[in-house]
Amino acid sequence: MEAIATWLAATTASGVIQKTLWVIPVMQTIHILSVAMVFSSVMMIELRVLGITRSQTVEQTAHRFVPWIFSGVAVLALTGSVLIIGEPQRSLPSYEFQMKMLYLAVAIAFTIAFSQSVRQHALVWETAGATVRTAAARTLVNGLALVALLAWSMVVVYGRWIAYTVIH
Amino acid sequence: MQWLIDFLTWLGDTRLSLSIAESTWLFPAIEVVHVFAISMVFGTIAIIDLRLLGLASTNRRYTEMARELLPWTGGAWVVSAMFGTLLIASRPVAYFDNTDFRLKFLCMGLAGINMLVFHFVTSRGVARWDKGRVPLSGRVAGGLSLVLWIGVVYFARKTGFTLVQGGA
Numbered sequence: 001m002e003a004i005a006t007w008l009a010a011t012t013a014s015g016v017i018q019k020t021l022w023v024i025p026v027m028q029t030i031h032i033l034s035v036a037m038v039f040s041s042v043m044m045i046e047l048r049v050l051g052i053t054r055s056q057t058v059e060q061t062a063h064r065f066v067p068w069i070f071s072g073v074a075v076l077a078l079t080g081s082v083l084i085i086g087e088p089q090r091s092l093p094s095y096e097f098q099m100k101m102l103y104l105a106v107a108i109a110f111t112i113a114f115s116q117s118v119r120q121h122a123l124v125w126e127t128a129g130a131t132v133r134t135a136a137a138r139t140l141v142n143g144l145a146l147v148a149l150l151a152w153s154m155v156v157v158y159g160r161w162i163a164y165t166v167i168h
Numbered sequence: 169m170q171w172l173i174d175f176l177t178w179l180g181d182t183r184l185s186l187s188i189a190e191s192t193w194l195f196p197a198i199e200v201v202h203v204f205a206i207s208m209v210f211g212t213i214a215i216i217d218l219r220l221l222g223l224a225s226t227n228r229r230y231t232e233m234a235r236e237l238l239p240w241t242g243g244a245w246v247v248s249a250m251f252g253t254l255l256i257a258s259r260p261v262a263y264f265d266n267t268d269f270r271l272k273f274l275c276m277g278l279a280g281i282n283m284l285v286f287h288f289v290t291s292r293g294v295a296r297w298d299k300g301r302v303p304l305s306g307r308v309a310g311g312l313s314l315v316l317w318i319g320v321v322y323f324a325r326k327t328g329f330t331l332v333q334g335g336a
Contacts, residue, residue: 025329029322032203033210036321040211043240053236056228064225153204160203164196 001093008088017086024086031079035156038072041065042107042152045114049145058125062118069111094165100158107151114148176260188258198254205248206324210317212241220302220310229298259331268326275319282312 008014017023047053048061056064084091091097118125179185188194218224219233256263263269286309297303302310 025322025326029318029325032207032321032325033318036207036210037214038211039207040215043208043211044215047236055232055236068224156204156207157200160200161196164193 001098005088005092008085008092011085014085014088017082024083027079027082027086031076031083034072034075034079035159038069038076039152039156041068041072042111042149046145046149050142057122059118059122062115066111066115073108090165091162094162096158096161096165100155100162103151103154103158107148107155110144110148110151172264173261176264179257179260182257184254185257185260188254195255195258198251202248202251202255205244205251206321208244209241209248210321212237212244213317214314216241217310217314220306221314222301222307227299230302231294231298262331263327266327266331268323268330272320272323272327275316275323279313279316279320282309282316285309286313 042065044053044065045061048056048058053061180189188198215225216230216233216237219226219228219230225233286306290303290305290309293303297306
């Protein structure tokens with residue numbers, strides 16, 4: 001990672017980003033706004049899955065918000081790449097950055113699995129928890145919802161903490 | 169305004185302010201909570217604004233969405249403001265003198281006025297458009313809100329650069 005960071009920092013693209021003062025704050029702003037969209041979309045889904053909100057079905061909620069998570073993540077990847085190219089040594093070798101990527105992978109895997117499951121078993125999602133037989137399933141689903149929310153939260157926490165990485 | 173400067177100077181010398189300013193982890197930890205809360209504030213507001221603009225959730229009742237979402241917006245805003253106050257406390261005079269920081273509060277003030285006008289004037293006729301297309305005044309409010317909150321996030325992030333040279 002150190003080697004890649006050193007090489008990347010010496011590229012022309014990196015030089016341009018470093019010298020153009022507005023690029024980094026503007027990219028960071030778009031990055032944070034996208035984080036807000038992604039995290040709030042995740043929250044809307046989890047609130048519905050947990051049964052805290054009920055006005056829409058799980059399928060309707062997934063249909064409304066899952067696309068926003070994926071397009072949000074795409075914008076995050078794009079702006080994040082610009083930030084990495086601009087300041088590779090700030091991110092790539094950083095423990096916080098690596099943890100962020102790890103949690104991001106987990107969070108994305110959860111989102112894909114969730115959206116696939118809702119697409120294939122919409123009816124099961126609506127009736128989960130309705131009978132004694134599915135009470136265990138309800139607990140499992142609630143647990144998974146909380147784990148997914150935690151994984152996305154860790155992405156945010158480690159993401160901001162990259163700024164305070166101690167470079168050894 | 170001298171009283172305000174005196175107050176800020178006093179605030180900056182309190183034990184609490186000094187601990188935040190001197191600690192290596194306290195400021196980042198408070199900032200993580202602040203950023204977390206603001207991403208919930210912006211995300212939930214944007215979901216409502218996009219509904220007003222007719223760009224998303226167009227099949228949903230506005231009042232139902234507002235009832236489900238706005239308590240989270242309000243709660244997150246309170247958390248954000250509390251932790252933001254602690255961040256200011258670490259260097260009150262420096263923040264007060266910073267132009268970007270002032271612009272951030274200008275944007276937030278205008279967003280607040282926009283919200284009050286919408287709440288007390290525009291949304292009184294909500295029964296007519298609750299499930300349908302929002303009248304021009306409502307769409308303008310949604311657009312203004314989105315632009316002003318983007319401004320809040322942009323100037324807040326920029327403050328991080330202009331307050332401390334080469335800062336985080």
